[in-house]
Amino acid sequence: MIQSDLFPLVSFLWLEADLLDGGEYDDWLALWTADGKYVVPIDPKATDFENTLNYAYDDHELRSKRVARLRSGQSVSASPIARTVRSQSRFRLLSSGENWFEIRCAQFLVESRRERERYYAADVTHRLISTDAGFRIDQKVIRLINSTDTLDGIGYIF
Amino acid sequence: MTTHFADLVRPDRASTRLYTDDAIFAAEMEKIFSHTWVWVAHVSEIPNPGDFKTAKVGLQPVIVTRDRAVQIHVLLNRCRHRAATLCEARAGHVNSLICPYHGWSYALDGSLRGVPYEKGYGTDFDRGEFPLISLRTEQYAGLIFATFDETIMSLDEHLGGAKKWLDLFMKQGGGYPIKVMGEHKFRFPGNWKIQLENTTDAYHFPIVHKSFLTAVDAEMEQQMDMLNSGGWVEDLGNGHSVAVMMPDLVDLDDNLDAPIPVRFQTLADELAKDHTPQEVRRLVRAVGGAGFNLNMFPNLACSMAFFRVLQPVAVDETEIRHVALGMDGGPPAANRARMRIHEFFQGPMGFGSPDDAEVWDRVQRGAQGGRDLWLMLHRGLAHEAENPDGHRVSDVSAETGMRAAYRKWRDMMAP
Numbered sequence: 001m002i003q004s005d006l007f008p009l010v011s012f013l014w015l016e017a018d019l020l021d022g023g024e025y026d027d028w029l030a031l032w033t034a035d036g037k038y039v040v041p042i043d044p045k046a047t048d049f050e051n052t053l054n055y056a057y058d059d060h061e062l063r064s065k066r067v068a069r070l071r072s073g074q075s076v077s078a079s080p081i082a083r084t085v086r087s088q089s090r091f092r093l094l095s096s097g098e099n100w101f102e103i104r105c106a107q108f109l110v111e112s113r114r115e116r117e118r119y120y121a122a123d124v125t126h127r128l129i130s131t132d133a134g135f136r137i138d139q140k141v142i143r144l145i146n147s148t149d150t151l152d153g154i155g156y157i158f
Numbered sequence: 159m160t161t162h163f164a165d166l167v168r169p170d171r172a173s174t175r176l177y178t179d180d181a182i183f184a185a186e187m188e189k190i191f192s193h194t195w196v197w198v199a200h201v202s203e204i205p206n207p208g209d210f211k212t213a214k215v216g217l218q219p220v221i222v223t224r225d226r227a228v229q230i231h232v233l234l235n236r237c238r239h240r241a242a243t244l245c246e247a248r249a250g251h252v253n254s255l256i257c258p259y260h261g262w263s264y265a266l267d268g269s270l271r272g273v274p275y276e277k278g279y280g281t282d283f284d285r286g287e288f289p290l291i292s293l294r295t296e297q298y299a300g301l302i303f304a305t306f307d308e309t310i311m312s313l314d315e316h317l318g319g320a321k322k323w324l325d326l327f328m329k330q331g332g333g334y335p336i337k338v339m340g341e342h343k344f345r346f347p348g349n350w351k352i353q354l355e356n357t358t359d360a361y362h363f364p365i366v367h368k369s370f371l372t373a374v375d376a377e378m379e380q381q382m383d384m385l386n387s388g389g390w391v392e393d394l395g396n397g398h399s400v401a402v403m404m405p406d407l408v409d410l411d412d413n414l415d416a417p418i419p420v421r422f423q424t425l426a427d428e429l430a431k432d433h434t435p436q437e438v439r440r441l442v443r444a445v446g447g448a449g450f451n452l453n454m455f456p457n458l459a460c461s462m463a464f465f466r467v468l469q470p471v472a473v474d475e476t477e478i479r480h481v482a483l484g485m486d487g488g489p490p491a492a493n494r495a496r497m498r499i500h501e502f503f504q505g506p507m508g509f510g511s512p513d514d515a516e517v518w519d520r521v522q523r524g525a526q527g528g529r530d531l532w533l534m535l536h537r538g539l540a541h542e543a544e545n546p547d548g549h550r551v552s553d554v555s556a557e558t559g560m561r562a563a564y565r566k567w568r569d570m571m572a573p
Contacts, residue, residue: 040507042340051490053340053482053497055507062502065373069509075369077516148248150343150477153512 009103010091012135013126017086017107020157025067028157029060033129033136038063040142040158055147066157077155082113084156088124099130100138107142109158118152121145164572167564170536176567177349177525177533183473190456190570191216195296195303195316197458197467198222198232202300202337202486203249208266211249214469215304220293221245221255222302225266232304233268234291244290255290268292299324300336301458319394319549323452327460329410330483332444333437337486338465339497342505345477346515348522350456350470351563353478356514357453357461358391358401358559360384361537366517370509373502377419389449389554391538392545397455397566399559403462407449414439422446428491444485445495453559455566464500474522480504480511535560 019028032038040055049057058066070078086109094102104125111118127139142158144151163185166173176182198213199222210223212235219235221244235243237257244255244264254271256263263272268290276283293304296313298321303313310316317324328336346353356362363384364371371379381387384403391401402408406416414436418426422442429438447463459466465481482500484493503510538556545551552558 042342050494051497053342054501055342055505057498057501065509069369069373072369072372074372075513076366076520077512078369150345151506153344153346153515154506155512155516 006091006093006103009093009101009128009135010088010105012128013088013091013103013105016137017088021084021086023070023081025070025157029063029067031135031137032060032063033138034060036060036137037139038157039139040144040147042147044143044147049141055151070156075155077153080113082111082156084109084111086110094125101128101130101135102126103128107158111154111156120154120158122158124158162572164568166571167568168532169561169565170539171532171534172564172567174525174529174531174533176351177522178473178529180473183349183470185571186567187216187470190567191470192218193305193307193310193570194456195305195310195313196456197301197454197465198304199302200300200336200338200465200481201230201297201302202335204230206251208251208253209249210245210252210266212245212247215293215306216470218306219243220304221290222304223255223266229267230295230297230302231267232293232295232302233264234293236291237262238270238288238290262288264290299328316396317398317454318396319392319547320396320398320400320452320454323394323400323450324460326409326450327448327452330444330447330463331485332410332441332488332492334485334488336483339482339484339493339500341482342480342500342508342511343477344506344511344515345471345475346518346522347475348518349473349525350468350476351567352518352521353466353468353476354453354456354563355557355560356518357451357459357466358399359557360389360391360401360403361555361557362517363403366513367510369513370503373509375421378421381419385555387554390551391554391556391558393550393558393562395549395562397563398453399562400450400452401554401559402450403554404449407443407446410443410448411440414443416443418442419446422495425491425495429489432489441485441489441492445492445499447496447499453563455563463496464504476518478511478515535564 038058039049046052069075070081073079086107088105088107090106092104094104107122107124109120123143125141128135129138196215199211203211204224207224207226210221213220221233221235223231239262242257242259244257254263261274265271270285270288295304298317388405389402393399426438426442429441452460457468467479469477471477484496505511535557538552542550542552
């Protein structure tokens with residue numbers, strides 16, 4: 001049972017997760033603030049992402065390019081795009097202010113492509129801004145539990 | 159089974175079994191990786207006494223240490239007692255190496271310092287008999303190589319024709335020493351030589367990396383039009399080769415009057431606050447990296463702006479590390495720009511590497527069929543010629559680099 005005060009936040013994260021698994025990328029791109037950052041760090045302790053090497057450190061332009069690449073049919077690793085199903089639970093509100101919330105959850109993602117299944121577990125932390133149009137993502141940090149290990153090619157969005 | 163390795167490679171082709179045969183893989187780990195210089199570290203990864211990193215020479219685990227006298231050692235990561243690894247961390251700082259099993263402790267130069275309850279061994283126990291196995295270690299341009307073989311030629315001689323290109327590559331420090339800023343590691347289910355071939359394979363670039371080329375601006379797309387830029391591939395001897403994709407970017411200290419590319423204008427403006435216009439041009443040129451890929455047999459490439467390190471795991475599994483490089487003590491803005499460039503193309507989530515990994519995987523899958531067929535390596539052979547250095551040279555899309563690597567493979571496998 002989700003605490004009632006968390007429910008609006010959790011509903012928003014589940015919507016985002018569903019858009020990504022369903023390939024509804026235009027709606028996903030619209031969920032972000034103009035300066036929002038999508039970050040997949042390598043170093044589990046990294047907090048200064050700008051001055052650290054990450055797997056991904058995307059602003060709006062790079063997120064749009066990532067989406068374009070998935071759709072283009074030009075990328076052999078994304079043709080076909082891997083199918084994914086992700087679930088999120090263990091939500092915890094880390095901090096909040098007048099119009100913002102920092103919420104962390106556990107994410108378990110299963111990928112299927114060319115008869116191979118792969119699994120990724122991660123702590124996912126969102127910084128959400130409350131706007132008149134609903135929540136917007138100001139930062140999303142995906143901390144894979146095996147981020148310092150050797151990964152396989154990942155041709156989709158966490 | 160007797161394998162006549164010499165029959166598996168011809169000047170213009172190689173046997174498919176080189177990708178698929180377990181016995182060949184086992185022989186390679188011994189005949190190649192135990193008898194040549196294998197890259198293990200860059201000096202910036204272990205800057206201070208007590209720093210270490212772990213690596214592999216072929217399949218054998220090693221520790222690269224810097225001792226109190228700042229000497230670098232490459233030590234087999236295996237306790238001389240009953241074989242446990244001394245260290246599983248990828249990097250760190252220690253005063254000594256202590257086996258977790260029975261507590262044998264070693265100094266950073268590998269000498270055995272302490273054995274718990276030593277009297278159980280009797281009075282003639284000699285610690286000097288059981289140091290960690292120490293590999294022969296030499297350096298060039300900050301690159302640390304090691305070998306198990308005391309008899310092979312010096313590293314200097316081994317690198318030979320590659321040294322000129324290493325010196326050029328290191329100019330992307332922009333006047334600062336090169337430092338390692340991090341790495342992207344990924345693997346693909348295929349043989350290590352599929353990756354080895356790829357570093358000087360410009361032929362694949364516009365095909366495999368079409369989605370990357372679509373994502374860059376027009377100026378960069380034109381710069382990356384490497385099949386039409388007058389480049390070449392050169393056999394540097396000893397299995398090494400270089401593919402020059404962007405001849406204008408061979409020497410980063412040249413052409414400093416060239417206009418600053420549009421994509422670097424914001425960076426140039428930021429650097430201009432603390433640097434002269436001439437310094438800004440040099441730094442910006444350095445940030446973009448060199449215009450060539452240098453491939454050193456068997457496991458290291460200096461590829462445009464990063465090191466590519468290949469680690470064989472099994473006949474059909476290989477680990478790749480793309481090591482991001484920066485300017486040690488250089489402007490933070492320049493290093494940030496280099497990290498963003500690295501993230502854009504490299505690693506498991508880059509716009510380039512996953513497509514490379516996918517086609518390499520496809521090579522391994524395809525090689526399960528028609529094992530008596532040949533891998534054809536004859537592109538550019540018809541017009542290959544010798545340059546004044548006595549090196550074989552052909553056009554940028556030629557398979558000259560692969561032919562060089564496989565000739566070295568044959569020399570080592572069937573001497």
